[in-house]
Amino acid sequence: MPRPTLPRGLRRTGALTMVAFAASVTLAGPAAAHTEVEAEGARALDQNVALTFTAESESGTAGISKLEVILPEGITPQDITYKNGPQGWKLAPTGRGYTVSGPKLRVGEDAEYVVTVRQLPDAETLVFKTLQTYGDGRVDRWIELDEDNGGDDHGHGHGHPAPQLALKPAAPGAKAVSPTPTEKPESATPSTGAPANSPSPSAPSAGASADDAADDDSIPVALPIGIGAAVVVLAAGAWWFRSRRSGSS
DSSP states (O other): OOTTHHHHHHHHHHHHHHHHHHHHHHHTTGGGOOEEEEOTTOBTTOEEEEEEEEEOOOOSSOOEEEEEEEOOTTOOGGGEEEEEOSTTOEEEEOSSEEEEEOSOOOTTOOEEEEEEEEEOOSOSEEEOEEEEEETTSOEEEEOBOHHHHTTOOOSTTSSOBOOEEEOBOOOTTOOOOOOOOOOOOOOOOOOOSSOTTSOOOOOOOHHHHHHHHHHHHHHHHHHHHHHHHHHHHHHHHHHHHHHHHHHHO
């Protein structure tokens, strides 16, 4: 009978369609990977907030070895404290944020770590642009904003949104704390032998210097001259006395 043939063909076509769809989803999996940041219930101006970052692996041949984060305005590298992450990984501050790196992870393994922020800025959304490096040198740049990717989630370098954290309004009475102090090298000051709080001697004026020099020179110069003259007179008198005694004898 011809009637049962049509439903059977439709069922076969539907099964093939489902298999094709599942295969396409599986192949598209790596392109859907992303990097996220989470802090449940975070408010603007909250202090000592733990941020959890998750970087999904997009490589099928190498493991993640380093994550570099560019901090948003209002957070400095000195405000970040490393809590935990992959075994052997460490945090190092940079000029624009920080890096978390260590032994490369297994192929396909996601990288997750937690940092503590001294205080969140007074903002609605924080963007943490991230550069994700693999053991073979490949770099995924999760730096695009929502309006930059244009909905294109395919191809390396495209559709890589930066991790974003939405903040609730600041709690009533919350205030910004003072910036994190940074150590400054102490300026070396020559030791003068005087107490630290004693006023430094003022420089003498040119006129006073000239007068002081003249006064100082008058004593040492006149005294040697007088002594020299007396020595000459005594020597001359002694010579004359000897000469006279020799003549008398």
